[in-house]
Amino acid sequence: MSQAEGVLRRPRPLWSLGLLRSEITMTFRRWRTLALLAVLAGVPVLVGIAVKIETGDGGPGGGGGQGGPAFISQVTHNGLFLVFTSLAVTLPFFLPMSIGVIAGDSLAGEAHGGTLRYLLVAPAGRTRLLLVKYATTLTFCLVATLVVALSALVTGALLFPLGEVTLLSGTSISFGEGLLRALAIAVVVALSLIGVAAVGLFISALTSSGIAAMATTVGLLITVQILDTIPQLSAVQPYLFPHYWLSFADLLRDPVYWDQLQKNLGLQALYAAVFGSAAWARFTTRDITA
Amino acid sequence: MPPVGAVRRPVAQPHDMGEPMPKQPATGPDGARPPARGSGPAGTPAPGPGVPSAGEWAIETRGLTKAYRGGQLAVDGLDLVVPRGSVFGFLGPNGSGKTTTIRMLMGLIDATAGSARVLGQPMPAAGRRVLPKVGALIEGPALYGFLSGRENLRRFDAADPDADPRSRDARVGHALERVGLGAAAGKKARAYSLGMKQRLGLAAALLRPRELLVLDEPTNGLDPQGMREIRALVRELAADGTTVFLSSHLLDEIEQVCTHAAVMARGRLITQGTVADLSSTVLGSRGPGRLTVTTPDPADAVRVLKEHGLTGLQITDDRVTGELPEADDGAGPPELADLNAALVHAGVRVRGFGTERATLEDVFVQLTGEGFDVAG
Ligand SMILES: Nc1ncnc2c1ncn2[C@@H]1O[C@H](COP(=O)(O)OP(=O)(O)OP(=O)(O)O)[C@@H](O)[C@H]1O
Ligand SMILES: [Mg+2]
Numbered sequence: 317m318s319q320a321e322g323v324l325r326r327p328r329p330l331w332s333l334g335l336l337r338s339e340i341t342m343t344f345r346r347w348r349t350l351a352l353l354a355v356l357a358g359v360p361v362l363v364g365i366a367v368k369i370e371t372g373d374g375g376p377g378g379g380g381g382q383g384g385p386a387f388i389s390q391v392t393h394n395g396l397f398l399v400f401t402s403l404a405v406t407l408p409f410f411l412p413m414s415i416g417v418i419a420g421d422s423l424a425g426e427a428h429g430g431t432l433r434y435l436l437v438a439p440a441g442r443t444r445l446l447l448v449k450y451a452t453t454l455t456f457c458l459v460a461t462l463v464v465a466l467s468a469l470v471t472g473a474l475l476f477p478l479g480e481v482t483l484l485s486g487t488s489i490s491f492g493e494g495l496l497r498a499l500a501i502a503v504v505v506a507l508s509l510i511g512v513a514a515v516g517l518f519i520s521a522l523t524s525s526g527i528a529a530m531a532t533t534v535g536l537l538i539t540v541q542i543l544d545t546i547p548q549l550s551a552v553q554p555y556l557f558p559h560y561w562l563s564f565a566d567l568l569r570d571p572v573y574w575d576q577l578q579k580n581l582g583l584q585a586l587y588a589a590v591f592g593s594a595a596w597a598r599f600t601t602r603d604i605t606a
Numbered sequence: 607m608p609p610v611g612a613v614r615r616p617v618a619q620p621h622d623m624g625e626p627m628p629k630q631p632a633t634g635p636d637g638a639r640p641p642a643r644g645s646g647p648a649g650t651p652a653p654g655p656g657v658p659s660a661g662e663w664a665i666e667t668r669g670l671t672k673a674y675r676g677g678q679l680a681v682d683g684l685d686l687v688v689p690r691g692s693v694f695g696f697l698g699p700n701g702s703g704k705t706t707t708i709r710m711l712m713g714l715i716d717a718t719a720g721s722a723r724v725l726g727q728p729m730p731a732a733g734r735r736v737l738p739k740v741g742a743l744i745e746g747p748a749l750y751g752f753l754s755g756r757e758n759l760r761r762f763d764a765a766d767p768d769a770d771p772r773s774r775d776a777r778v779g780h781a782l783e784r785v786g787l788g789a790a791a792g793k794k795a796r797a798y799s800l801g802m803k804q805r806l807g808l809a810a811a812l813l814r815p816r817e818l819l820v821l822d823e824p825t826n827g828l829d830p831q832g833m834r835e836i837r838a839l840v841r842e843l844a845a846d847g848t849t850v851f852l853s854s855h856l857l858d859e860i861e862q863v864c865t866h867a868a869v870m871a872r873g874r875l876i877t878q879g880t881v882a883d884l885s886s887t888v889l890g891s892r893g894p895g896r897l898t899v900t901t902p903d904p905a906d907a908v909r910v911l912k913e914h915g916l917t918g919l920q921i922t923d924d925r926v927t928g929e930l931p932e933a934d935d936g937a938g939p940p941e942l943a944d945l946n947a948a949l950v951h952a953g954v955r956v957r958g959f960g961t962e963r964a965t966l967e968d969v970f971v972q973l974t975g976e977g978f979d980v981a982g
Contacts, residue, residue: 601716
């Protein structure tokens with residue numbers, strides 16, 4: 317150990333970020349993460365091809381998918397609309413499902429493999445580890461959303477013309493500004509996933525089985541999505557995390573309707589606070605025996 | 607247990623390290639708990655932070671107790687003291703609470719009652735300060751199968767906020783060499799054999815210079831060369847001043863490397879002390895020991911030995927065995943050389959002459975019982 321001692325330096329606060337870097341690198345090198353991203357990248361391609369074939373047959377451009385016919389009908393005129401369409405198609409299920417897999421496995425997977433105990437005696441610190449796991453999940457939210465958006469942009473550019481964007485309110489903006497709005501929408505979609513990521517982290521903190529945590533998170537997501545469509549439950553629906561998800565379309569209006577967007581972000585922040593605290597309370601006191 | 611003051615007395619020289627250790631069982635054979643103690647050594651002068659102090663215990667627990675969900679006590683009122691610089695063997699049958707104790711010491715689980723200090727600081731409260739100085743192998747290795755051996759070590763090192771990222775590569779390489787995994791470092795950990803995984807787990811504990819190593823069955827799954835190397839490594843680390851706390855079922859191994867040992871059974875500490883003291887304590891409780899004489903004249907030998915006070919004499923073929931008498935005035939058993947001379951003087955031809963030494967295995971079996979079944 318002599319050569320190690322020779323360069324012994326005082327610990328610096330920045331060294332703590334090493335774990336975050338290690339976590340992000342490890343997550344994005346995993347075969348499973350890459351498979352999830354590949355599926356997400358494939359969705360816009362499929363949607364693009366389907367639209368192309370459908371319109372090529374001379375059929376009506378609309379219909380299909382709860383993700384907003386308003387976008388789909390525009391795709392043939394402007395490939396940029398494939399970005400909005402693809403985000404609308406993946407947001408209800410594909411995106412949150414992949415977040416559920418990553419978030420659910422984050423702590424439970426380490427507990428299952430036993431590596432959690434070695435991280436904790438390293439000592440990673442329970443709070444720090446929890447923050448690192450959440451930060452990594454949020455990074456995945458952003459990357460996953462951007463993957464969908466980029467794949468859609470490339471597919472749209474290849475299959476359809478690009479040009480001025482006609483907003484939902486009828487006014488037109490330049491393609492450049494359209495791209496900016498697309499980026500803003502991608503960011504809002506990523507932020508919409510904060511809540512489900514916090515729920516997944518909380519579930520992950522409860523159990524020592526990665527599979528169980530993933531399945532529970534995804535199951536919960538499906539249940540909540542169903543509850544959100546039952547009219548008799550309209551009183552609780554504003555508190556369900558997916559309730560305002562599709563409000564991102566309001567960014568395609570001139571002027572932008574902020575009301576629902578703000579409600580969405582507020583709700584996500586509430587979920588992050590509540591489930592983040594619950595995860596912290598559980599994880600910092602839990603016996604790690606696996 | 608000796609009074610607290612004696613336990614806390616600073617240990618000045620390595621050779622007297624074992625001296626303040628309790629020589630008598632900490633809990634009586636009837637399971638009686640030691641009397642509740644007062645507020646503890648309030649007046650003990652605490653050495654300043656960062657001062658390497660020979661006077662501290664590396665590990666010290668008071669009434670440490672753990673009941674898992676379900677209620678049964680896995681560890682019951684443990685008062686353990688591990689001197690700094692010792693190689694401490696932690697023994698006990700399966701399910702006796704060794705791993706549970708280690709988990710509490712490392713802050714992985716909360717104690718139901720009692721307290722623990724590691725390197726002089728309370729655990730788990732001071733985990734952030736203590737654990738960077740502790741290397742641990744707990745209940746076998748756990749690795750990321752999809753990462754290579756080297757990447758696994760980089761990951762665990764990155765989790766230590768006190769580990770310098772600039773020297774990470776060098777330290778990881780050094781740790782890999784130390785456990786003989788240099789050549790297999792690039793292989794995915796999933797493809798490692800049991801012994802290779804165990805070695806990698808050890809490498810993780812050796813990533814930085816440590817003050818304390820806690821090794822739960824470190825030679826599990828290792829080949830004979832691996833075991834020898836681990837023993838050599840433990841001795842080497844101990845020579846550098848690292849305290850090594852290791853649990854094992856291989857009593858030979860403990861006897862070979864450990865200076866101190868403690869024995870657990872059913873969650874209770876039965877005894878602790880230097881290995882030499884443990885052997886002699888148990889030998890003492892059995893009497894001074896058994897003498898074995900090999901001779902072609904067994905009948906004469908029995909007569910002479912009886913005259914010298916030996917009891918329970920038995921003849922099997924050409925071997926005569928008997929219990930040495932208790933010394934009546936504390937002067938110790940009769941001098942063996944005198945006995946031998948007496949035999950020869952009486953015309954008994956002696957081929958072999960000697961006493962049995964208690965091995966740690968005898969001590970262990972005597973203390974924890976012969977039964978094979980795990981306590982429920
Ligand atoms: N996670 C757990 N939940 C409930 N009980 C447990 C748990 N882990 C251990 N125990 C119980 O605690 C007791 C002590 O177990 P522990 O693992 O500490 O034994 P050990 O001395 O390490 O045994 P071994 O020599 O087999 O490793 C046992 O009775 C065991 O059944
Ligand atoms: Mg064990």
